[in-house]
Amino acid sequence: MNPFVYQKSCSGDSFCYRKDELIQINKIITQRENIFIYSKRKFGKTSLIKEFFHKNVDKNRYFTFYFDLFGITNFVDFVKNIYKHIALNLPEDYHLRLKHLKDLFARASFTAIIKDNGELEFNPVLNSYNLDELLADIYKGLEKLSLQSGKKIIIAFDEFQQISNLKESKGDVLLRKYIDKYSDVRYIFTGLKRHLLTDIFSKKYSSFYNIAQKLELKQISKEKFYEYVDKRFKNKLSYELFERIYDNTEGELKLIQEICYHLYYVSCIKKNEILTSEVVDYVYNSLLESKNEYFKLFLNQLTMPQKIALKAVVLNNGTELYKKENLFNLQVTKSSLNTAIRHLYKDEIIDKENNKYYISNKCLELWCKKAFL
Ligand SMILES: Nc1ncnc2c1ncn2[C@@H]1O[C@H](COP(=O)(O)OP(=O)(O)OP(=O)(O)O)[C@@H](O)[C@H]1O
Numbered sequence: 001m002n003p004f005v006y007q008k009s010c011s012g013d014s015f016c017y018r019k020d021e022l023i024q025i026n027k028i029i030t031q032r033e034n035i036f037i038y039s040k041r042k043f044g045k046t047s048l049i050k051e052f053f054h055k056n057v058d059k060n061r062y063f064t065f066y067f068d069l070f071g072i073t074n075f076v077d078f079v080k081n082i083y084k085h086i087a088l089n090l091p092e093d094y095h096l097r098l099k100h101l102k103d104l105f106a107r108a109s110f111t112a113i114i115k116d117n118g119e120l121e122f123n124p125v126l127n128s129y130n131l132d133e134l135l136a137d138i139y140k141g142l143e144k145l146s147l148q149s150g151k152k153i154i155i156a157f158d159e160f161q162q163i164s165n166l167k168e169s170k171g172d173v174l175l176r177k178y179i180d181k182y183s184d185v186r187y188i189f190t191g192l193k194r195h196l197l198t199d200i201f202s203k204k205y206s207s208f209y210n211i212a213q214k215l216e217l218k219q220i221s222k223e224k225f226y227e228y229v230d231k232r233f234k235n236k237l238s239y240e241l242f243e244r245i246y247d248n249t250e251g252e253l254k255l256i257q258e259i260c261y262h263l264y265y266v267s268c269i270k271k272n273e274i275l276t277s278e279v280v281d282y283v284y285n286s287l288l289e290s291k292n293e294y295f296k297l298f299l300n301q302l303t304m305p306q307k308i309a310l311k312a313v314v315l316n317n318g319t320e321l322y323k324k325e326n327l328f329n330l331q332v333t334k335s336s337l338n339t340a341i342r343h344l345y346k347d348e349i350i351d352k353e354n355n356k357y358y359i360s361n362k363c364l365e366l367w368c369k370k371a372f373l
């Protein structure tokens with residue numbers, strides 16, 4: 001089996017151990033504080049939470065719940081997601097679990113179905129459409145669960161910036177109310193670095209101001225990640241070649257895993273041979289080529305000024321976009337470029353660090369470099 005994972009978050013055997021971060025999360029949680037983990041895209045936030053919940057947390061002391069807020073667009077999605085995941089994580093078999101759910105919650109009833117892959121799914125049917133009431137019900141249920149089991153609750157809200165989609169229904173304010181009211185529950189929030197700088201946790205007017213300690217998740221060091229990769233390649237990938245991959249991708253874990261995933265198949269065919277730079281280049285270029293259709297389709301969905309803006313970021317390495325000469329080369333006005341850049345930033349297609357713009361999706365950035373340069 002291929003030991004590299006890039007399609008989903010990883011934990012367990014495929015997780016490159018992040019000892020310091022796991023110790024820190026544990027320390028913050030046991031000190032009865034909350035934590036906000038932030039990083040660039042695809043640096044391993046979700047994987048870190050999953051690893052913490054699966055392997056590091058003391059299961060005799062804590063009940064853990066993981067909520068992915070990625071797809072939520074309104075408060076109904078939000079509460080359903082919460083009910084559903086609580087149901088999924090209760091320990092009993094499904095008969096007893098349905099009974100237990102009935103005992104815990106008054107504002108939702110549940111049906112259980114077995115999916116095609118054999119997994120159980122619990123679907124909540126809400127009998128209230130008042131968010132305050134629903135949150136009160138959820139928190140009361142969690143408190144009851146905590147008392148029954150003698151365990152404290154830890155909740156992970158992944159992609160927490162999505163909470164801003166609940167502003168209209170005052171969901172953010174209400175959630176803060178219950179976070180304060182049930183102060184025994186601990187939280188792990190995640191988001192992109194930019195959300196730290198923008199509103200959620202840092203601005204005084206935000207509902208979540210000062211609610212959590214912050215932890216920036218950086219790249220895994222080259223040396224440490226090489227150890228992980230080398231073991232899986234059984235010494236067939238030299239440090240120098242790995243270093244090239246790492247530097248090219250700027251240490252983005254997902255892309256390194258994706259390249260290694262494809263390289264692994266080649267290494268299996270080549271049996272005991274050491275991998276050469278030609279093979280690595282071939283795999284790397286084929287990977288970018290395989291994205292042609294997908295990325296072209298994506299570019300076609302952008303407006304012309306946005307396409308130009310993306311090109312400007314790539315051609316100018318993210319800096320001095322508005323320099324006369326650069327504007328002239330792209331035949332664009334400053335105001336049109338400025339508007340397009342703002343749109344791309346808002347849609348998280350590009351991001352900014354140390355006054356330098358970059359494309360958030362590293363693979364797209366490398367593909368654009370090939371296409372535009
Ligand atoms: N500790 C790790 N060891 C090995 N690979 C990892 C590790 N953490 C993450 N990865 C790789 O990176 C990919 C992205 O990880 P993950 O989804 O956890 O990142 P993320 O920061 O949550 O991404 P996003 O910004 O999209 O939410 C995973 O598919 C996995 O291949």
Ligand SMILES: [Mg+2]
Nearest residue numbers: 045046047158
């Ligand atoms: Mg994630």
